[in-house]
Amino acid sequence: MAEAQRVLGGRYLLKDKVGNGGMASVFRAQDQVLDRTVAVKIMLPQYAGDATFAARFKQEAQAAAGLQSPYIVGVYDWGKDGDTYYIVMEYLRGTDLKSGIRSHGALDPKKVAQIGSQICGALSVAHKHEIIHRDIKPQNIMVLPDGNIKVMDFGIARAKNSHLTQDNNVLGTAHYVSPEQTRGQDLGPTSDIYSLGVVMYECATGRVPFDGDDAISVALKQVNELPVPPSQVNPGVDPALERIILKCMEKDAANRFQTADELREVLNAYAAGRAVDVAEPTHVIAGAVPMGGMGGTETRVMGDATQAMIRPADGAPGSTAAGPRMGVPSPGTRNGNYEEPKKSNRGKIAAAVIGVIAVIAAIAIFASGLFGDSKMVTVPNVINYTKDEAEKTLEAAGFEVEYGTPVTDEEVEKGNVVDQTPDGNREAKEGSTVKLILSKGPEPTEQVEVPNLTNMTREEAESTLTSLNLKAQVHEEANEADEGKVFKQGTNTGEMVDEGSTIEIWVSTGPDTVDVPAITGYTEYDATAALDKAGLAYKVAYDYSDSVGSGLVISYNPGGNVAPGTVIEIVVSQGPKPVEKVNAPYYVGESAATAARDLKALGFAVTIQGPADGVVTAQSASGSLNKGASITLTTQAANSGGDGEGTESGED
Known part of the structure; x- marks a missing residue:
């Protein structure tokens, strides 16, 4: 692959592709300056030439680089190489949470709380920097080998004070978006908390709360429908965790946990086995008016009623309507079943007609709010236009123009458009307003x-x-x-x-010296290998030793700190010195003086018993003997048949 041979920024050697995203490819790479493995995200070619996407890509890098947390993937560097923008990130080994759920199914409740708490830790840091992630989902949660997690991909993250808007096709996965994100409203920290609630729901049950044939149908369910309580899907989910998850997933953002820190505190308490004080969730959506005989998901008339979400009684899965509750006795009930007041057929027909009209009105109101009923026209792309050119172009296309706070930009000339909302080449209502951000030029450098x-x-x-x-x-x-x-x-x-x-x-690091390894007692092989490793030369000599075993180092010289390449003289033991054998002649019948002289010359210790000038009558040892052995000569006087008297040593 040609791409994998590139060196970006004169520093990052691309090795192999490890993933693809909506806007970029991710490579494993080697940082040739710090000699470490990194991940490099490179903008796809179709986006690199688009000034709006380029601005968003740079913003992602700048925003993510400022986030320091053990639960956020670290961003080390970013830059531009030719026409390519890239971000250098921490390289992680592990698997994404989505794959883990697919492999193992529902997770243990305490593990769900632990994962949720760590994601809160990441969101807390981002939110304090006024950055909303906007795309919290299991695919963006990396589970490390030690079981901890890191939040990845700020690809559509946006700082509150930024005017960059997301691509209409990149709204985050529909299964995890908040109702307000579906409606295109301004997002705050509670939007990420809703998405985290969906992630915890999936961790706890093994499935997403809302599903459908396409993204639009799923997004509509995020707005219109209440989730089946997790315990209905997985009986192992206890009431406390269920209340935490459903509070995160409130349709009205005001009813959710308001900060990641608040949610994290509750999750930590739950994981530690402490009691958590989380009330039954409430939902402000369309008023609860069940359509008799309609079946399926309840349709609710738009209204201001606030309803308590009740854990359904056995045999009433999915029941969520509030007081009177399905499957729960209330005043006026008999045998646990709610009795409708007696009405005439005319009243029933009228009520049904009104209900149908209300439902149609609700759908029409929602659809018009979501999709609009004005003429839709294409917004011209005016990035890099001068202020006057941009105004004329947009006004000619039927749009109003307003301006946000100018921003510094290294590449867009001062006074030209650096960003626009909505993005160029997207559809918007004719007569609506396009917000432009002008460049202040590059930041002046001191x-x-x-x-x-x-x-x-x-x-x-x-x-x-x-x-x-x-x-x-x-x-x-x-x-x-x-x-x-x-x-x-x-x-x-x-x-x-x-x-x-x-x-x-x-x-x-001090003078260029090498510490000579202590090799006394090493085998010759190990000693020379240690010297080779230290960058030293050596010379080997051999000697006998009664105390050091054969083949082991007796001594070496020099020691301590020496210059690289110094020759170290090693003395290796040959073991004890072998004893020399000498032939001792047989001197019986010969002169004692001659015998003693000759044997001493051969290295023997001689003792004479008898006259020193006599004749040898007996010899204690002869033949091949150890050099230095003792030999005793017995003598008698010359010309005498008897034994001699006295004893004389042959030693000098």
Whole structure:
């Protein structure tokens, strides 16, 4: 694959593609500066040339880079290489939550709470930066090998103060969008909380609360229908967790948990086994007027009634209407069944007609609110137009124009359009307003003078650069300079550079020496291997030793710190020195003086018993003997037949 051979930004070597998204492809890559594996998201070619999408892609990188949390995928860098925009992110090993649910089905309730709590941790950080994720779904939750999670993909995230709008085709997966997101309303933190509620519902039951043949039908259910309580799908879901999930999924955002921190506190309490005080959820949707004989999902007339969502009684799955409740006795009931007051047939017919009219009106009102009934025309794309050109073009197409707060932009010329709402080439109502954002041009960059960093410690140099709004890139290298001191810098002292620039510095690790490994007692093989690994040469000699086993190192020289490549002399034991064998002649009948002299010369210890100048009558040992062995000569006087008297040592 040609793409996989590229090096982006002169730094990131693409290895292999690991995924595709709606706007980008993701590659595993090697950061050649920091020598680490990273994930690189590259905008797809069809979007790279679109100024609106390019602005959104840059915004994603800038927004995500500012989010620091153990539960958010880290963003390290972003840039443009030729016509391609890219984002460099933390590379994760694991599986997405959607795949986990498909493999294992419903999760343990405590695990559901743990996952929900960690997602809250990520959302809390994003929301405090005024960033709404907008696409919380299991596919964007990565489960790591240790069981913790990280939230991914801020591809359609949008800061509250940003005027960039999402592509109409990228509204987030319909199964997880909030009712207000479906209606195209402004979104706040509670929209992400609704989506998280749907994710927890799916974790707890193994299925999504609303499904349909297409995205529109699912989105309509998000607005119109109440979810079947999770315990109806999975009896293992207890009431406390069910109340938490359904409170997150309130149709009216005001009835949900209002912050991720609030929800996280409740989930942590539940996971710890503490009691949680979460009331039965309430829903403000169309008023509960069951259509007799209609069957299926209840249709509700638009109204202001607030209804309590009740856990259905056994045998009444899906029952959610409030007081009187289906399957729950109330005043005026008999045998647990609600009795309608007696009415004439005329009253029943009138009520049915009114009900049908109300339903039709509700559908018409909702449809007109969702899809509109005005003439729809294509919005011209005026990105990079001058203010006057943009106004003339939009007014000629039948649109009103208003302006938002100008923003800085590195690529769009000052005074030109950097963003528009709705996006260009999308349909909008004729006569509606298009909001334009003009560019203030690139952010003016201040310049600073590079200081002299040599002889500073690493900490001093980094602190000095930080105080000047500069960054340090540190290299450690052996040098004659004191250990820990800067001995070289990449940018000359006194040179003027832009604020935010990176200055390379080299810090000494001390003189270029090698520590000789302690190899006494090593085998010759292990000793030479250790010296090879340390970058040292060696010379081997052999000697006898009574204390060191054969083949083991007796000694080495030199030791301590030496220059790389130094020759280390090793002495290896040959074991104890072998004893020399010597032939001892037989001297019986010969002169004792001659015998003693000759045997001493051969290295034997000689003892004479008898006259030293006599004749040898007996010899204690002869033949092949160990050199240094003791030999005793017995003698008698010459020309005497008897035994000699006295004893004389043959030793000098």
